[in-house]
Amino acid sequence: MLFSSISFLYYFFPAVLILYFAVPKMLKNTVLLLTSLAFYAWGEPKYVILMIISVICGYVCGLLIEKYREKNAAKLTLLASCVISLGMLGYFKYADFFITNFNTVTRLSISLLKLALPIGISFYTFQILSYTVDVYRGIVPAQRNPINLAAYVTMFPQLIAGPIVRYSDVARQLDSRTHSVDKAAEGVRRFIFGLSKKIFIANILGELAGLFLYSKQQSVVFCWIYAAAYSLQIYFDFSGYSDMAVGLGKILGFDFMENFNYPYISSSITEFWRRWHISLGSWFRDYVYIPLGGNRVSKLKWFRNIFVVWMLTGFWHGAAWNFIVWGLYFAFFLILEKLYLHKFLSKYKAVGHFYVLLAVMVSFVIFGAPNFRLAFDCIKGMFGLAGLPLITAETAYYLRSYAVILVIAVIGATPLPKKLYTMAEKKFAAVTAVFQPVVIAVLFIAATAYLVDGSFNPFLYFRF
Amino acid sequence: MKYNIKNLASIITAGAIISAFSLWSVFGTKSDFSESERRVLAKFPEANAETVLSGRFMSDFETYALDHFPMRDTFRGIKSASVLGVFRQSETNGLYVQDGYLAKAEKQLSDEMLNHAAERFQYIYDTFLKDTETNLYFSIVPDKHYFLSKESNRLAVDYERLVSEMRNKTEYMEYIDIFPLLSIEDYYRTDTHWRQENITDVAVTIGKAMGVNPDAEYVTLELEKEFYGVYYGQLALPVKPDTLYYLNNTILDECIVTSYNTGLPVKKSIYDMEKAQGRDPYEMFLCGADPLITIENPNAKTEKELVVFRDSFGSSLAPLLVEEYSKITLVDIRYMQSAAIGSFVEFYNQDVLFLYSTLILNNSLGMK
Numbered sequence: 001m002l003f004s005s006i007s008f009l010y011y012f013f014p015a016v017l018i019l020y021f022a023v024p025k026m027l028k029n030t031v032l033l034l035t036s037l038a039f040y041a042w043g044e045p046k047y048v049i050l051m052i053i054s055v056i057c058g059y060v061c062g063l064l065i066e067k068y069r070e071k072n073a074a075k076l077t078l079l080a081s082c083v084i085s086l087g088m089l090g091y092f093k094y095a096d097f098f099i100t101n102f103n104t105v106t107r108l109s110i111s112l113l114k115l116a117l118p119i120g121i122s123f124y125t126f127q128i129l130s131y132t133v134d135v136y137r138g139i140v141p142a143q144r145n146p147i148n149l150a151a152y153v154t155m156f157p158q159l160i161a162g163p164i165v166r167y168s169d170v171a172r173q174l175d176s177r178t179h180s181v182d183k184a185a186e187g188v189r190r191f192i193f194g195l196s197k198k199i200f201i202a203n204i205l206g207e208l209a210g211l212f213l214y215s216k217q218q219s220v221v222f223c224w225i226y227a228a229a230y231s232l233q234i235y236f237d238f239s240g241y242s243d244m245a246v247g248l249g250k251i252l253g254f255d256f257m258e259n260f261n262y263p264y265i266s267s268s269i270t271e272f273w274r275r276w277h278i279s280l281g282s283w284f285r286d287y288v289y290i291p292l293g294g295n296r297v298s299k300l301k302w303f304r305n306i307f308v309v310w311m312l313t314g315f316w317h318g319a320a321w322n323f324i325v326w327g328l329y330f331a332f333f334l335i336l337e338k339l340y341l342h343k344f345l346s347k348y349k350a351v352g353h354f355y356v357l358l359a360v361m362v363s364f365v366i367f368g369a370p371n372f373r374l375a376f377d378c379i380k381g382m383f384g385l386a387g388l389p390l391i392t393a394e395t396a397y398y399l400r401s402y403a404v405i406l407v408i409a410v411i412g413a414t415p416l417p418k419k420l421y422t423m424a425e426k427k428f429a430a431v432t433a434v435f436q437p438v439v440i441a442v443l444f445i446a447a448t449a450y451l452v453d454g455s456f457n458p459f460l461y462f463r464f
Numbered sequence: 465m466k467y468n469i470k471n472l473a474s475i476i477t478a479g480a481i482i483s484a485f486s487l488w489s490v491f492g493t494k495s496d497f498s499e500s501e502r503r504v505l506a507k508f509p510e511a512n513a514e515t516v517l518s519g520r521f522m523s524d525f526e527t528y529a530l531d532h533f534p535m536r537d538t539f540r541g542i543k544s545a546s547v548l549g550v551f552r553q554s555e556t557n558g559l560y561v562q563d564g565y566l567a568k569a570e571k572q573l574s575d576e577m578l579n580h581a582a583e584r585f586q587y588i589y590d591t592f593l594k595d596t597e598t599n600l601y602f603s604i605v606p607d608k609h610y611f612l613s614k615e616s617n618r619l620a621v622d623y624e625r626l627v628s629e630m631r632n633k634t635e636y637m638e639y640i641d642i643f644p645l646l647s648i649e650d651y652y653r654t655d656t657h658w659r660q661e662n663i664t665d666v667a668v669t670i671g672k673a674m675g676v677n678p679d680a681e682y683v684t685l686e687l688e689k690e691f692y693g694v695y696y697g698q699l700a701l702p703v704k705p706d707t708l709y710y711l712n713n714t715i716l717d718e719c720i721v722t723s724y725n726t727g728l729p730v731k732k733s734i735y736d737m738e739k740a741q742g743r744d745p746y747e748m749f750l751c752g753a754d755p756l757i758t759i760e761n762p763n764a765k766t767e768k769e770l771v772v773f774r775d776s777f778g779s780s781l782a783p784l785l786v787e788e789y790s791k792i793t794l795v796d797i798r799y800m801q802s803a804a805i806g807s808f809v810e811f812y813n814q815d816v817l818f819l820y821s822t823l824i825l826n827n828s829l830g831m832k
Contacts, residue, residue, distance in 0.1 A: 001522075006489075006529045014486045042522050185471030188478045204551070216572070394571075397619035401554035408551075433470040437477040444481050449542035452533045453557070 001042040003244045004198050006451050029151040039156035047118035055150045057084045058128035062135045066142035081132040089125045092118055097319035120160035122316055124153050126283055131167040133287055140168045148174045157248035161241045163259035163279035177253035187250030194243025196443045199450045201409050202237035205229045208402045219388050222395040223381035227361040230368045232409040264413045267352025268345045269333040284309050307331045326367045333359055488534040500697035502743055505531040540700035559699050562616055565653050566695035567608040573621040574826055581828035582633035588802055589636055597813040601674055602637035605777045605821040611648035626822055640673040642666050652706040655693020657746055660780040661709040667784035674815045676788035682711035691745045708745050710735055715763050715787050724756040734783050749779035755800035756808050764790040769814040775824040798830040
């Protein structure tokens, strides 16, 4: 079930709120667990069992790791937890990728498994891993209440698209959390702004990106429009979903970590990845990069660590070569910055911004293209190497048609609107007090209108 | 304190919207049919182990929830207004409003579709017409976007190429150019079609090209019911309805119209007043969608006969050619297999007119 759907907004969510706030405190996690399972089953009725098995494995492993702390059995249990979790992820997400490549290399024809990817498996697998590793490291005690652990893993606000909430961040909140009008209002605002980002910007830019892919009159300008539109689409799509998750969490009394912090204002790729999908970046840093030695090793090993982490980051996004190349592409820039560009980019911020936007747009062309050839053609087209005309009537038409939304998206990707609102809130508190509920009502009604009008509203990060 | 009130107001606002529409969605009365979209709405899906485990129940429920959402048309109108008015996009769901006209933006010329249409015509020619003494004519009706795109620099199919491609592929027919006779005022503001009262000159031009002279006098009658065309329903914007006029005279009154919609001959009339009161009043012209219909004119000036292969534009034009022909047969190969034509129509020395709109030629997959 999508947050941006009528069935979620007007059927599921009201029912959850009634149940959640009707039951006493001790039963809230049970309600959260059951409704989360229902939420998941709505989209993946068969794979709900798989998720329950993953939770049980995580729960048992956590208890065993704690029981055998400082003993080899703890290490073995952690290893078992990793093998089970990653094994499931590998089987369901990556098996066909490996079989296809194996067949290509060996010229064999082993049949593909053709399994449907369980929604959110990449997210909940990483959450379970963070839990067992943190218990092993002694950062958190094992959760003795299976309902609490299951509620954490399956919690519907962050189940299918993150952020990757660490157990250590919410362990205390699972036992005791506060619900207040202020917090809930913040959650409502956050949710509606996230919903608006998704519906009014990401979906519309998605249409524009789609028009490019089907265009028979491509041009240099259209290639750039596509790269910009897709880069903005994926940002507003994913950050909008993260906003909705954080907002829903607040309504239910949780504080999830922020997942985005205006990545497009970065002046280096290093900074970009501190601002983009923060929960994933920090997960790889803490559970892969640092255990590999981080930067406290020889230069060669350091570079190896960076390449491993970024190859895995790319691979996490999808079982295809373009995702791996996408990850390695960023590894290349990160190493380049560490070796040569760091000082220059710190000094010349404007150049840095330009460089980041260019590098990121090219990266998302690789990321979003259905195949390498299309990505390569588009990149060649962007730089005038594909023999395309500078602009066509079609390009001019779509540029005119989507100009307003592109401008809104560009401005919306910077902190400017937030700054202006904060200023206005301080200067005209009484006006904003009236203005805010009106904006909420208008956005909610308009978002509903878009949902009612459209029957197909896919979410980009579902495939991860 | 002010912030608390603001927060409370935010929660109450969102809560009120969610509660109101949730309750209305669950307990409100449901309709089976959408008048504005002219389609049957989804029914509540069947819930059993198979549909639930396969996920079909959930996806069907999603459709059901969308179809039966309260004030659905109002919400669709809000969306259209937001897309066209706030975000200033050129179109919404492929439709736009310009100078009070609602139109479909036909942007990409499809060679595949033109080839399909031409291939169907060629099949009919090779199978039924080639060795007969029939006189073959072909005419293309421009859609509204042809006129509106010129005025506003909107992206449009290359109409010149469309016509020239179709002419090249149908060289066995004489082409009758009616583009110069038409302007946007000759079309309904809210519908796809042309206005019958404005196309008498088109009928004369086509008639003369076929060697007849349809110059009858008509009485212009007004349909009392307001005419909300197909684009009105699709856009859901609050625009004024059209007024539908139709032309009549004693010759048309005395014609014998026979529909073969059900396979058996059923007597009808040129103007179906029952359909005029229905969901799509344009269907009053020769009963709307019909695979095969004949008009017999006992008062015809000549013994000539005409066969028209046509889409819905032909329904309002054919009555204006009636006076010159003793019999007109209208064939719509979107609702009838081309191969079956021979079972219903015998070709000898009739005039045969292929009359198709650019919309249908460029989206011809429905031609069988």
